[in-house]
Amino acid sequence: MIQVLLFAGLKDKVGASTLDIQEENITIDDLRHKHLAAYGADNLLDQAMVAVNEEYAEKNTILKKGDVVAFVPPVSGG
Amino acid sequence: MQKFWITADPVEINDCIKAVVRPEAGAISTFIGIAREYTKGKRTLYLEYEAYVPMAVKQLERIGNEIQLKWPEARASIAHRIGRLEISETAVAIAISSPHRDEAFQASRYAIERIKEIVPIWKKEHWEDGTKWIGDQKEQIAYKNEKIMEEAEE
Numbered sequence: 001m002i003q004v005l006l007f008a009g010l011k012d013k014v015g016a017s018t019l020d021i022q023e024e025n026i027t028i029d030d031l032r033h034k035h036l037a038a039y040g041a042d043n044l045l046d047q048a049m050v051a052v053n054e055e056y057a058e059k060n061t062i063l064k065k066g067d068v069v070a071f072v073p074p075v076s077g078g
Numbered sequence: 079m080q081k082f083w084i085t086a087d088p089v090e091i092n093d094c095i096k097a098v099v100r101p102e103a104g105a106i107s108t109f110i111g112i113a114r115e116y117t118k119g120k121r122t123l124y125l126e127y128e129a130y131v132p133m134a135v136k137q138l139e140r141i142g143n144e145i146q147l148k149w150p151e152a153r154a155s156i157a158h159r160i161g162r163l164e165i166s167e168t169a170v171a172i173a174i175s176s177p178h179r180d181e182a183f184q185a186s187r188y189a190i191e192r193i194k195e196i197v198p199i200w201k202k203e204h205w206e207d208g209t210k211w212i213g214d215q216k217e218q219i220a221y222k223n224e225k226i227m228e229e230a231e232e
Contacts, residue, residue: 008128008200009211047213051198054133070130070198074213077127077134077158077199078111078170078190 002031002063005070010048013041024065028052031063048073081155082138084131084199089157094173097155103175107182109190111170113163123204127160127169130198134158137197141189145174149181154189158199169201 004019011017021035028050036045048071050057056072063069081097091108098106113125142154158170172189176182193199201212 005130007130007198008202009213012211051130051133054130054136056196070133072130072198073200073211075194075196075198076201076212077129077197078193 001065002026003066003068004031004036005068007070008073010041010044010071010073013044014039024063024067026063028057028059028061028063028069031069032059044073045071081153082135082142082157084129084134084138084158084160086159086161089159089168089171091168091171091173094155094157094171098153098173098175100153100175102151102177103153104177105179105182106173106175107179107186108174109170109172109186110168111190113165113167113169115165117203121206122165123206124165125163125169126202126204127158127163128200128202129158129160131160134198138193140196141192144192145185145188148188149176149185152176152181152185154185156189156193158193158197160199 002021002024004021006014006017021031032045050059051070051072052061052063053068079097091110095106095108115122138156141156145152145154153175155173159168163169170193172186174182174185174189203210203212
């Protein structure tokens, strides 16, 4: 299982702050297109950076069992 | 003493100052970002900040490490508030200590700019006529990973 975390506008659009994906050994891009395309949040997902286990990651990163994947919309702290 | 933290409680710049004061310091520069009521004439009622807390703390620590690479004698402390903020309350507090003023001023500016690039914190504006999550305040045309993956090289 892979856990997906969503924040801010992306969380509002999807209607959930976490999603559990019953698959592993897939890339972030696979996750994005195979499992997240149905939420109608394509623009927000495309704008987001991605972090795996709390570190920013490239979109070809392969996700393993138990990984936590966060979609990070453009940040606005400060 | 912790030097980088995210909190739902009010942020006090003095806590950041205390975290960086040391005998080698001859200067401490401070910066606070506060909740603005008027943005180009539009009135904000209050702000709401959300963070991916454990990662945000790591990214604040990373900024501290980047500062130490760029200005080896500078030390940083950064606190960021989350939750509901009333107008003029402190959203972010930064203190930098260094032997001389120049590094402290430079590193302080660097810290706030990096926060706006890499720290997973989001601001939601609450206006009289609606709300909006704010993104990409630096107005980069493409919000891509380059700024994120780039390390402090100097």
